[in-house]
Amino acid sequence: MRFEKIAPYTYRIPRQGKMRVDAVFFASEEILRDLEGENYASLQQLVNVATLPGIVEPALAMPDIHWGYGFPIGGVAAFDPEEGGVVSPGGVGFDINCGVRLLASHLTLEDLLPRQKELADTLYRLIPSGVGSERKDVRFSKKELKEILKEGAGWLIRRGFGYPEDLHFIESEGRLPWADPDKVSERAFERGAPQIGTLGSGNHFLEVQYVDQIYDEEAAEAFGLFPNQITVLIHTGSRGLGHQVCQDYVERFLKVDPRYGIELVDKQLAAAPIKSPEGQDYLQAMAAAANFAFANRQLIAHFVREAFEVVGFPPRDHGLRVLYDLAHNNAKFEEHGGKRVLVHRKGATRAFGPGHPEIPPEYRKVGQPVLVPGDMGRYSYVLSGTEKAMAVSFGSSCHGAGRKMSRHQAKRVARERNLIKELAERGILVRAATKATVDEEMPEAYKDVSVVVEAVQGAGIGKKVARLRPLIVVKG
């Protein structure tokens, strides 16, 4: 396919074939080489997205783009409900409202190191991880679960799992208000019920980290970050519940697409008009799953605090507060270019710039925090949203490093090695449900996230604030 450079770190694929709009992606020279080689299929997926009805120009991809179900991961697409715009489960992803929550503490590296091992063991004990993991200690009835699906993180805070001020630092206050639990299948309920407060598997993780680099003093101060500070990053989503919602609605949409005259270049793009009953049902079920994910991260944060307390840091000492909780798999109505559009972000984050009313007042002057996990051996970044992102990417930025090796390939490379030991020798304590997950997730399996961040900053859709290095990693 043909594309052209239109700005620093920014490329356009002009409308061609069945595309309704141009596509734009952000990349460095290094990322571009990958996109012209092994990662070419993900650009083709971006072109496919541009064929969907009612899409608002342009179809977008962040620098961490890679192949996904239907839409590429790292994709952003906005649809106009007044122009036949659609909603697509594949544009949100199977793990509805997957995201990351960053907790910032009062502790420093020196405070933590003497208790590092004990804390690693305690976190692993208090936070179930792995495929099919369940909580035995906190269970919710069907009626309570329905309330959680309507209310999100706030429901748990009311029950004492968290501090009231947590809510204020969660994207959308931890709740998508149009949720309707009655649009969620019985099977999804059954799968989700025991999974609130569990990490899951794959790239999901919990990390204890320290701040090793500050790039923007003003933003770091606004976010309350300082050198050598201990932070905790939680990455998880809506577990089996969101997965089941996605599956249910892909199947339902495929049946009705011919009736709505929606021609799909790929079945995995299954979509329904936003204004159709099916589209509305999915949006309400998706919001319910999103609220489940916000609640999941809330309950995990509660047990992170408890773990710090168990190893001898009372709340006054650990001071763990929610710096921000940011989703990277959802679809939300937002104002862009004077229009109300449905923005799908799949493996992409919201990155609203300075002054936006949806940013907590404490951060509003510098833009919203954008949390960008890397890999378990290197580092993660905190960025800030920008005005430019509002203008060119529907207020969106990247969500992570992106894989470099397939899971299979990584396992083959890691087979002869003892990654847990290697990482321990570098001061990173890993606690994981299975060796296979650690192998698949080894640092070399991922692109260096600093490459992605360089492209984001170069394109102007995010600004570096701080870098975080891992000390403890809990994996599925």
Place this chain on the structure above:
DNA sequence: ATGTAC
């Protein structure tokens, strides 16, 4: 991502 093939 995922009761990793209901």
